Amino acid sequence: MLTMMVTSFKERARRSSFWLLMGVVVVLAVLATPRSDTAMKVMVLAPKIYRQADNPTWLPVCAASIFGTFLPLFGFGVVANALQTDREQGLWPWVETTRFARLRYGFAHFGANCLILLTMLLLTILATGAMMVLRFPGQGIPAATFISPFLVLIPSIILLAALALLGESVTAKRHNGLIAIYMFGLFYVFALQLTDPTNFWSLLLNLSGNNYVQDVIDQSSIQATGRPITSMQLLSNYGGTQGTHTLIMTDVHWTRAMLLMMLGEIMVALAIAGVAALLMHRARRWRKVRPEPTAATTPKTAPVPYSPVAETHFSWLAVLRGEARCQWQDRSRLYRWALLAGWLVIWVMPETARQQAGLPILWLFSLPWLSDLGTAPKRWTAWLPAMPHAPQRQKFAELIVGAATAVLLMLPFLVHAGTAVPQLLLFALANAVFAQGLASLLNNGRLFTMLLAVFWFLYLNGIPGMISFNRFSLAESAAYLLVIAVGLCLTFAAGYRRQLSAAN
Numbered sequence: 001m002l003t004m005m006v007t008s009f010k011e012r013a014r015r016s017s018f019w020l021l022m023g024v025v026v027v028l029a030v031l032a033t034p035r036s037d038t039a040m041k042v043m044v045l046a047p048k049i050y051r052q053a054d055n056p057t058w059l060p061v062c063a064a065s066i067f068g069t070f071l072p073l074f075g076f077g078v079v080a081n082a083l084q085t086d087r088e089q090g091l092w093p094w095v096e097t098t099r100f101a102r103l104r105y106g107f108a109h110f111g112a113n114c115l116i117l118l119t120m121l122l123l124t125i126l127a128t129g130a131m132m133v134l135r136f137p138g139q140g141i142p143a144a145t146f147i148s149p150f151l152v153l154i155p156s157i158i159l160l161a162a163l164a165l166l167g168e169s170v171t172a173k174r175h176n177g178l179i180a181i182y183m184f185g186l187f188y189v190f191a192l193q194l195t196d197p198t199n200f201w202s203l204l205l206n207l208s209g210n211n212y213v214q215d216v217i218d219q220s221s222i223q224a225t226g227r228p229i230t231s232m233q234l235l236s237n238y239g240g241t242q243g244t245h246t247l248i249m250t251d252v253h254w255t256r257a258m259l260l261m262m263l264g265e266i267m268v269a270l271a272i273a274g275v276a277a278l279l280m281h282r283a284r285r286w287r288k289v290r291p292e293p294t295a296a297t298t299p300k301t302a303p304v305p306y307s308p309v310a311e312t313h314f315s316w317l318a319v320l321r322g323e324a325r326c327q328w329q330d331r332s333r334l335y336r337w338a339l340l341a342g343w344l345v346i347w348v349m350p351e352t353a354r355q356q357a358g359l360p361i362l363w364l365f366s367l368p369w370l371s372d373l374g375t376a377p378k379r380w381t382a383w384l385p386a387m388p389h390a391p392q393r394q395k396f397a398e399l400i401v402g403a404a405t406a407v408l409l410m411l412p413f414l415v416h417a418g419t420a421v422p423q424l425l426l427f428a429l430a431n432a433v434f435a436q437g438l439a440s441l442l443n444n445g446r447l448f449t450m451l452l453a454v455f456w457f458l459y460l461n462g463i464p465g466m467i468s469f470n471r472f473s474l475a476e477s478a479a480y481l482l483v484i485a486v487g488l489c490l491t492f493a494a495g496y497r498r499q500l501s502a503a504n
Contacts, residue, residue, distance in 0.1 A: 004108035029127035057249035064149035106277020113161035148252035371445025374436035426480035437490030
């Protein structure tokens, strides 16, 4: 089992998307370094009482809090494809033949999921340590104070790895819609845990581990001023005066109740992984397996000179019509009707509700469609390289149809936007162009799904300056134009790489 686990980890670590995600983790860890002299502050703790981020003990607590907050958003998307490659490579028939091998196979992928998420945590720890040396040279802190906020996140990592495996094991193949459904459930679970963080189920099924990090902050505040933190903000634009007290973070107070709750969470995760392993053999039975057609025999004929197909007639209208039909009909009928119904409901929603809830729900629900833009060509397009300029034209048609669909989705907001129409229009185009660019380069839409989920998570939590509905914003328009340019460059880079591979 250990060999299978290491093999699964190495197979996913060889992908370019893995290293890109690890790079994003390092960048986020660096950006999560709290500072008091920036317009957007990563963490603000009772600013009228304490001086903000004036000592190195803030760094590990802040990094652990940010990592725990975004762990369910990033972590699920990173490890939610453990079985896809094995299914495509034909390993499932072997797994289904042996019950004992199937169990070991499931736990091996569960272990690989844990290794990937632990690698993300390790990179965050290293980046935080490096930033501590740069920000506070010569100021050391006890090892327990530095490492303990990260250790309390490990049970949440194990639970998330098991939930990702369970979600994938009960489907015949990995669907991007699974992540979208997960995001809706995630927001609800987060709301429950934030409302009552001391609830037994919130502690036992802790997806973020932030409860324990919050305890560290409260205990540190009690030691400093005799009272817990009453005001805590992540990613805040607070610009008021700062207090005069210094808040020195302590290490985690390991109590017996905390350790028992962590152990219970790990046991629940192992039970979920076991259920996922036992359910894997049913994942292929809900759809019919089509038998491979028998190859037809043809009589031997004399070879004829090779003659390439010449382009005699080309119609952009036919290509765009075919691409639109493909993007729309590739989704299930239930999904299409649900998306259409949601889009119609948004038209009649009150303006405030439409902006605060309708916009994120609509775009999160469109994730299955967006994350498929730019992915590997469908079977019907496998012949495209045989015709002159066909792959480039198909990409361009996909971009045009995707951009038009994105604008159509944004129409309920554009008609009421007034002077804010430019940035809302650019926002819709940025979604389609960036989705196609990332998926074209990585051949999957997981990274875009995670980035969009993080964006809407911040939006739903009231982060200022995300989208303006009542006035024109030059900064937002420039930002969305930059995203569009990056998406086009990624699509071009993917096409250039494909041409080099074909030439070699």
